[in-house]
Amino acid sequence: MCNNVHAVGSWFGNKNDIVKFMTMIWREFIFGGHLFATGSVAVIMACASIFMVPVSWDLLFSSYLLFYAIYLYDYSEGASSDELTNENRARYLQCKHKSTYIVIIASVMLSILLFTFANTVTFLIGLSILVLGLLYGSHFKKLTKKIPAFKNVFVSIVWSFMALFVFVYYSLPITYGALMLALFIFIRMMNIQILFDVRDVEGDRAEGLLTIPALFGEKKYPVILKMINLISIIFVVVCVIRDILPFFTLAIIPIFYYAVRYINKVIESKKNYSSYVFAACEPIMWSLLIFAGKSLSMIYIIS
Numbered sequence: 001m002c003n004n005v006h007a008v009g010s011w012f013g014n015k016n017d018i019v020k021f022m023t024m025i026w027r028e029f030i031f032g033g034h035l036f037a038t039g040s041v042a043v044i045m046a047c048a049s050i051f052m053v054p055v056s057w058d059l060l061f062s063s064y065l066l067f068y069a070i071y072l073y074d075y076s077e078g079a080s081s082d083e084l085t086n087e088n089r090a091r092y093l094q095c096k097h098k099s100t101y102i103v104i105i106a107s108v109m110l111s112i113l114l115f116t117f118a119n120t121v122t123f124l125i126g127l128s129i130l131v132l133g134l135l136y137g138s139h140f141k142k143l144t145k146k147i148p149a150f151k152n153v154f155v156s157i158v159w160s161f162m163a164l165f166v167f168v169y170y171s172l173p174i175t176y177g178a179l180m181l182a183l184f185i186f187i188r189m190m191n192i193q194i195l196f197d198v199r200d201v202e203g204d205r206a207e208g209l210l211t212i213p214a215l216f217g218e219k220k221y222p223v224i225l226k227m228i229n230l231i232s233i234i235f236v237v238v239c240v241i242r243d244i245l246p247f248f249t250l251a252i253i254p255i256f257y258y259a260v261r262y263i264n265k266v267i268e269s270k271k272n273y274s275s276y277v278f279a280a281c282e283p284i285m286w287s288l289l290i291f292a293g294k295s296l297s298m299i300y301i302i303s
Helices: 002-012 015-031 034-051 057-077 087-092 096-117 120-135 140-145 150-169 176-199 201-207 212-241 247-252 254-268 273-280 282-302
Strands: none
Touching: 015 034, 034 057, 034 150, 034 176, 034 273, 034 282, 057 096, 057 120, 057 150, 096 120, 120 150, 140 150, 150 176, 176 201, 176 212, 176 254, 176 273, 176 282, 201 212, 212 247, 212 254, 247 254, 247 282, 254 273, 254 282, 273 282
């Protein structure tokens, strides 16, 4: 039996090698921009589930490449300033030239996909988002020195547009419900972006950026986060009551408790990195909850 165990071990590698490999994959997923890229795909899937729009692989892959290129470029360009607040990610992205080449390849692939499968309007919109996202760190981020919370609003608008991108991509009329879903995503992403600013508050103050935590301080920003969290859930309930969104959209309500947990963890210690990872995973949670809610509602109808 021992021989069999050693044979399996030699085939798959020893335990340390497996752990190192899985750690490498995890670090690449978290620090390499893949987490938010997956989140953008999740937003597309949630929107498609709610409004019963069939999606194709080209839309999903385009969304992934779009956010992957933007976040990888932003992370790599900000690696030096991240050493104080996100040392692990800064060390992982030390080789900026390699990241730049990957961003270029991803951007070219995105352009080819949109040119091949999308219409002219969608092609131009997709490239505009890409350019604005890539220029964010070098140009638009500075506006936060003059306009309070501009960084949060800028990023949240881009994310909220993904709820509409499904309709734009397939040349479908944008419904009132889609606009309300986009507004919900905007509110949720404002909450998440403000939370990320808690981690970066020292660096933002040093740069003179007028973020919410930098403006309101340690005592007031928790109240703002909890209020936004509550408002977003009330907003969904009202939309369902008014028949703007389908009933199964209420399945997203547990996200309130999910957010309360990671917000409280950050309030206890803003250096609790796992809490920021949970916050970044939230768009994926939206899609999973919506899918579960829709599946349960269909089972109930059939039964």
